[in-house]
Amino acid sequence: MSAVNQSQKLHVFAIFSAIATLCLIALGGLVTSHQAGMSVPDWPTTYGYNMFFFPVSQWVGGIFYEHTHRLLAAFIGLITSILAGWLWVRGNTGKARWVGLVTIFILILALGHRGSGHATGGAAAIPFHFKILAVVMPVLLVFAMVQSIRSRGALHWLGMTACFAVILQGLLGGFRVALYQDEIGIFHATLAQLFLLLLSLIALMTSRWWSLEKFYAPAPERGHLLASGVICGLILLQLILGASMRHQHAGLAVPDFPLAYGKVWPATDTASVVEYNEQRVDSRDFNAITANQIYLHMAHRAGAVIIWLSVLALTGFAARKAGVKSHFFKLALVWSLLLTLQAIMGAWTVLSNKAADIATLHVVLGAFSFVFGGIITVSGFRCLGLFERVLNSAVSDSRESRTHLVAEPTLAGKI
Amino acid sequence: MKTSHLLLTLTAAVASLQMATAGDVVGKITLKGTPKPESPLPLDPGCGALHKGQTPTTTFYVVGPNKELADVFIYVTKGLEGKKFDAPATSAVLDQVGCLYHPYVLGAQTGQTIEVKTSDPVLHNVHPTPTVAGNKESNKAQLPKSPALKFTWDNPEVFLRFKCDVHPWMFAYVGLVNNPYFSVSGKDGSFKIAGLPDGNYTIEAYHRKAGKATQNIVVKGGNVTANFELAVPAN
Numbered sequence: 126m127s128a129v130n131q132s133q134k135l136h137v138f139a140i141f142s143a144i145a146t147l148c149l150i151a152l153g154g155l156v157t158s159h160q161a162g163m164s165v166p167d168w169p170t171t172y173g174y175n176m177f178f179f180p181v182s183q184w185v186g187g188i189f190y191e192h193t194h195r196l197l198a199a200f201i202g203l204i205t206s207i208l209a210g211w212l213w214v215r216g217n218t219g220k221a222r223w224v225g226l227v228t229i230f231i232l233i234l235a236l237g238h239r240g241s242g243h244a245t246g247g248a249a250a251i252p253f254h255f256k257i258l259a260v261v262m263p264v265l266l267v268f269a270m271v272q273s274i275r276s277r278g279a280l281h282w283l284g285m286t287a288c289f290a291v292i293l294q295g296l297l298g299g300f301r302v303a304l305y306q307d308e309i310g311i312f313h314a315t316l317a318q319l320f321l322l323l324l325s326l327i328a329l330m331t332s333r334w335w336s337l338e339k340f341y342a343p344a345p346e347r348g349h350l351l352a353s354g355v356i357c358g359l360i361l362l363q364l365i366l367g368a369s370m371r372h373q374h375a376g377l378a379v380p381d382f383p384l385a386y387g388k389v390w391p392a393t394d395t396a397s398v399v400e401y402n403e404q405r406v407d408s409r410d411f412n413a414i415t416a417n418q419i420y421l422h423m424a425h426r427a428g429a430v431i432i433w434l435s436v437l438a439l440t441g442f443a444a445r446k447a448g449v450k451s452h453f454f455k456l457a458l459v460w461s462l463l464l465t466l467q468a469i470m471g472a473w474t475v476l477s478n479k480a481a482d483i484a485t486l487h488v489v490l491g492a493f494s495f496v497f498g499g500i501i502t503v504s505g506f507r508c509l510g511l512f513e514r515v516l517n518s519a520v521s522d523s524r525e526s527r528t529h530l531v532a533e534p535t536l537a538g539k540i
Numbered sequence: 541m542k543t544s545h546l547l548l549t550l551t552a553a554v555a556s557l558q559m560a561t562a563g564d565v566v567g568k569i570t571l572k573g574t575p576k577p578e579s580p581l582p583l584d585p586g587c588g589a590l591h592k593g594q595t596p597t598t599t600f601y602v603v604g605p606n607k608e609l610a611d612v613f614i615y616v617t618k619g620l621e622g623k624k625f626d627a628p629a630t631s632a633v634l635d636q637v638g639c640l641y642h643p644y645v646l647g648a649q650t651g652q653t654i655e656v657k658t659s660d661p662v663l664h665n666v667h668p669t670p671t672v673a674g675n676k677e678s679n680k681a682q683l684p685k686s687p688a689l690k691f692t693w694d695n696p697e698v699f700l701r702f703k704c705d706v707h708p709w710m711f712a713y714v715g716l717v718n719n720p721y722f723s724v725s726g727k728d729g730s731f732k733i734a735g736l737p738d739g740n741y742t743i744e745a746y747h748r749k750a751g752k753a754t755q756n757i758v759v760k761g762g763n764v765t766a767n768f769e770l771a772v773p774a775n
Contacts, residue, residue: 164705166665166679173681183663186584186706244681305677403749403773406600408581408709 132336135211139328142204146321147492149201152194153317154488157371158481160409161187162310163246168299169236169255171195172244198298202291206233208327209288216281225285232258232292251303259300262293283327290320307372314368318361318492325496326503340508341452349443349453350505356435357498363428364491370421371484376411378418382475385423393419407478429468436461456501463494563759565733565766569725569745571609573772575601581709586662587639598709599644600749601772608729609770611645612747613698613715615722616733617754619741625719627651631690634702634712636660636682641702641712645748647722648714650696655688664704672697679705698746713748736764745770 156162164187165171171179172188176195184192206229213225235254269286276282294316301309329335345353370378385391386401393416402413440461443454470487477483578597588595602610632648634641636658648654656666666689667679675693682689693700699713715722723731725745733743736759743766744754750770757764 160708161705163667163679164665166667166681172663185586185663187708188663188706191705246679305679399751400773403751406576406579406598406749408579408598410703410709410711 136331139331142208143324143328146201146324149197150317150492151489152197154485156190156194158484159187159190161190164188165191166246167244167250168302198295202295205287205291209284212284213281229288246303248304259296262289265289266293280330287323294320310372311368315365318364318495321492322496322499325500329500338511340511343447343451344509344512345453345505346446350502352439353502357502359432360495360498366425374412375414375418377479378414378422382472391419429471433464433468436464460497463497467491467494562735562737564763565736566763567731567766568729569609569612569768570607570729571603572769575772587707590638604728610725610727612725612745613645614731614745615717617742617744619739620719631655636664639707639710641710644712645724646714647724648716649720650694650716650718654691657688658682665706667703667705669701670697
């Protein structure tokens with residue numbers, strides 16, 4: 126099999142991993158939207174069974190969402206391990222290659238478990254070796270991240286980072302259930318978004334476009350790319366705010382839109398909050414809301430406005446500087462449309478009284494918008510870097526205007 | 541013979557004296573205002589089959605024809621300071637029937653066993669979610685026909701919530717206090733706190749949605765009547 130075919134297969138596998146992860150985020154969103162996170166009291170077993178042998182006839186109610194989420198998560202863990210091993214083999218030889226592969230293999234084995242016969246939560250029910258992993262995995266993850274930075278984004282280290290991240294993600298999910306800690310759910314949700322971004326970047330960097338060092342022209346302005354990166358950061362903060370709201374299981378802290386309890390800024394004194402809770406009559410009987418949760422909700426609304434206006438401004442600047450026919454403008458325009466849709470979904474989530482499917486779509490679209498922005502930013506910086514390299518090498522030759530330089534689609538190897 | 545008569549008379553006198561040092565607190569709870577209509581529960585097919593086509597609704601407000609309000613927890617908040625009461629040997633019982641908790645509101649004493657039974661042919665998880673520090677959360681599976689699960693807590697909490705995450709509409713609330721003087725109003729709005737010793741007390745009527753009301757009472761050798769009117773919160 127030629128090296129090109131191998132690369133294409135790797136790229137397709139990376140894309141498949143990213144898409145599967147987005148599906149997992151959707152399923153996780155459904156778990157939270159349906160308040161099903163604790164419907165399976167034990168972990169890593171499922172009602173005392175090894176999770177792969179839990180009878181399908183019992184996949185009922187909230188168990189359906191939580192159990193399928195765990196199964197898909199296990200699958201994502203497996204394919205991420207395969208991706209990491211594949212990238213590691215490509216990027217290493219000799220002893221280093223075997224050390225990495227053995228590490229991945231040992232971790233997969235360490236995650237195995239058998240049925241316990243008990244279906245109870247609590248720290249005592251967690252197998253001892255999982256508690257060891259909970260300490261080891263953050264250390265390994267930080268190590269891999271540092272190596273990724275030091276190697277300037279070497280794919281084999283990015284793959285290993287993804288492998289350690291997905292294992293940690295599984296542990297976070299399990300510990301959240303076993304220890305009754307809603308707050309862990311916030312970290313679980315945030316890491317999910319970052320993990321999706323990482324897989325998407327691996328997919329980008331295993332593409333033919335990337336390996337052939339193609340770039341689009343005109344290259345985006347450095348300032349625009351920095352702005353794009355900042356907007357991605359704001360989206361991540363917005364995702365964290367959203368996760369904080371969702372994982373307190375208090376439902377909608379503000380039930381109306383565009384006003385908040387009938388006002389531009391809601392009353393948050395103690396008597397008002399007591400009244401808000403007394404007025405809530407939902408069959409899901411959420412946790413009582415607090416003034417802080419109202420502030421979180423309003424911050425999330427404000428964040429949405431800031432992000433939306435920022436990306437619209439970026440699109441406008443891109444149109445003016447690079448022109449409406451430029452690739453960067455088109456990408457920014459798509460991003461604007463995505464975030465407009467996301468804002469509409471946010472409003473719809475409130476107006477639908479947090480209907481599970483609408484709220485979950487809002488989560489998924491938020492994740493996709495985050496990844497899309499990350500891809501634009503990273504690919505944009507790559508284009509700019511390549512473009513500047515070409516420009517510098519062409520300085521000694523004949524001079525042409527920057528806007529007339531065109532990427533050669535048949536170019537192979539380094540420019 | 542005369543001695544035995546004297547002894548009998550003395551015993552009766554002492555007994556009647558003791559009875560005269562406590563009284564029952566009785567009353568009725570009514571609701572002012574009209575609550576929002578209850579909404580049908582989003583049952584899954586397994587639970588829906590247990591109700592034979594009649595979908596149950598939420599039970600935030602159970603109001604009688606004359607505005608009687610059920611599921612109000614009435615308990616003593618002041619007047620028992622410094623007194624300790626042993627937890628009863630009998631359990632307070634919650635049952636799961638038709639994927640619903642019965643009763644919806646239950647009273648219990650700290651240290652008393654709360655038994656959660658299941659009469660359902662479907663799987664549940666029993667997940668109490670206390671919020672008071674020192675009261676531990678837990679989450680246990682309960683398969684059909686399995687033995688009752690037992691819980692105890694040592695710290696007062698009104699209301700301590702039980703939920704089932706498999707069936708996200710299932711909730712029950714326990715008024716947990718450190719003395720035996722409490723009651724839950726019935727469908728006719730009536731309640732009775734039995735055998736409250738003579739003294740000055742504050743009692744509170746607490747409904748999850750209609751809020752709280754308090755009254756100061758004096759128990760002195762007889763029953764006391766304390767009626768409460770709670771109101772639907774203004775929108």
